[in-house]
Amino acid sequence: MAKRVTGPEIEKLIQLLAKVPGLGPRSARRAALHLIKKKDQLLGPLGSAMGEAYDKVKVCSRCGNVDTIDPCTVCTDDRRDQSVIIVVEDVSDLWALERAGVMNAAYHVLGGTLSPLDGVGPDDLNIKGLIDRVSEGGIKEIIIAVNATVEGQTTAHYITDRLADLGVAITRLAHGVPVGGELDYLDEGTLSAALRARTAI
Amino acid sequence: MAKRVTGPEIEKLIQLLAKVPGLGPRSARRAALHLIKKKDQLLGPLGSAMGEAYDKVKVCSRCGNVDTIDPCTVCTDDRRDQSVIIVVEDVSDLWALERAGVMNAAYHVLGGTLSPLDGVGPDDLNIKGLIDRVSEGGIKEIIIAVNATVEGQTTAHYITDRLADLGVAITRLAHGVPVGGELDYLDEGTLSAALRARTAI
Numbered sequence: 001m002a003k004r005v006t007g008p009e010i011e012k013l014i015q016l017l018a019k020v021p022g023l024g025p026r027s028a029r030r031a032a033l034h035l036i037k038k039k040d041q042l043l044g045p046l047g048s049a050m051g052e053a054y055d056k057v058k059v060c061s062r063c064g065n066v067d068t069i070d071p072c073t074v075c076t077d078d079r080r081d082q083s084v085i086i087v088v089e090d091v092s093d094l095w096a097l098e099r100a101g102v103m104n105a106a107y108h109v110l111g112g113t114l115s116p117l118d119g120v121g122p123d124d125l126n127i128k129g130l131i132d133r134v135s136e137g138g139i140k141e142i143i144i145a146v147n148a149t150v151e152g153q154t155t156a157h158y159i160t161d162r163l164a165d166l167g168v169a170i171t172r173l174a175h176g177v178p179v180g181g182e183l184d185y186l187d188e189g190t191l192s193a194a195l196r197a198r199t200a201i
Numbered sequence: 202m203a204k205r206v207t208g209p210e211i212e213k214l215i216q217l218l219a220k221v222p223g224l225g226p227r228s229a230r231r232a233a234l235h236l237i238k239k240k241d242q243l244l245g246p247l248g249s250a251m252g253e254a255y256d257k258v259k260v261c262s263r264c265g266n267v268d269t270i271d272p273c274t275v276c277t278d279d280r281r282d283q284s285v286i287i288v289v290e291d292v293s294d295l296w297a298l299e300r301a302g303v304m305n306a307a308y309h310v311l312g313g314t315l316s317p318l319d320g321v322g323p324d325d326l327n328i329k330g331l332i333d334r335v336s337e338g339g340i341k342e343i344i345i346a347v348n349a350t351v352e353g354q355t356t357a358h359y360i361t362d363r364l365a366d367l368g369v370a371i372t373r374l375a376h377g378v379p380v381g382g383e384l385d386y387l388d389e390g391t392l393s394a395a396l397r398a399r400t401a402i
Binding site: 003004005006007008009010012013016017019020021022023027029030031032033034035036038039042043044045046047048049050051052053054056057065066067068069072073074077090091092094095098101 | 205206208210213220221222232234235237239240246247249252253255258266273291299
């Protein structure tokens with residue numbers, strides 16, 4: 001803004017809101033005004049929730065999930081089959097797979113993918129932690145659920161190699177046509193994978 | 202989520218973030234993870250900024266702007282021409298007009314528009330405050346900058362009537378073609394207004 005039209009505290013709130021993914025400078029102003037209008041229902045509680053999350057949040061030392069306890073809610077859940085570990089790149093992938101609600105397994109968050117160009121090597125990811133978990137025994141299957149990108153697949157290959165001698169079943173997500181997807185909009189790689197992995201009706 | 206995968210404090214943060222305009226349930230989760238990853242740069246400062254805004258924010262008793270001082274930054278700005286008042290529906294309109302940076306005037310925020318169907322009458326808006334400000338004297342011009350909607354124009358007429366006897370010039374924003382706008386996409390009302398208000402080149 002050319003001239004100051006409001007207090008520095010509110011300007012600062014807008015500036016910080018603009019850094020939240022999904023909000024830009026313009027929507028940050030709209031969000032700030034909405035928060036201020038809903039002062040007691042939203043601004044106060046959200047500020048407190050952020051403060052509490054800031055104080056309590058920790059990364060699970062076992063699987064890399066984000067939680068307020070360590071080991072996390074997933075790792076300490078007795079109703080899960082802790083002998084199956086789904087390996088994901090990011091916490092957001094863990095949460096996405098849980099929304100699908102298909103598996104009742106444990107997880108392992110790598111924290112990214114191997115990317116030599118960006119200087120990300122095996123030691124920068126939480127791969128040693130995965131090997132330690134498998135070496136401790138009691139693990140039957142590792143499901144590698146990294147993204148179907150070049151970096152993701154490179155990482156999957158690396159992990160498969162490292163786990164090869166530990167006597168654990170290693171699987172990966174199926175490639176194919178997304179549910180609801182139109183063939184015309186899919187790339188050749190996806191279509192050929194879906195054809196090769198065709199199933200009997 | 203079907204099963205709990207993280208602590209209740211983080212779930213609560215996600216739920217509250219989903220109520221911020223511009224964020225939905227899915228982007229709230231993404232935003233929460235981003236905030237947690239940028240704990241010290243973003244989550245902590247944003248929580249503090251919200252707490253500070255919650256404690257200090259107030260509505261200007263003179264013009265209705267949102268600020269941390271009362272009267273607000275705009276009302277106490279000596280470099281502004283306080284004899285010209287721009288009347289707007291909402292604080293967001295005040296901020297938008299200030300971004301244009303054309304006028305160096307005072308403002309008056311109505312807090313909405315007359316809307317009999319929704320039970321919003323003159324007493325529900327900050328109209329009396331405007332009449333009081335004009336009655337005190339020293340005001341030369343009132344620029345009515347409400348939205349070009351039916352409710353906005355009804356409100357503009359009402360305010361014009363109420364101010365008619367107070368000896369102050371009353372103007373409104375020009376109607377016309379938005380800068381950068383294509384004629385083909387404009388409605389007939391805008392086009393006829395732009396034609397009637399045509400200017401010599």
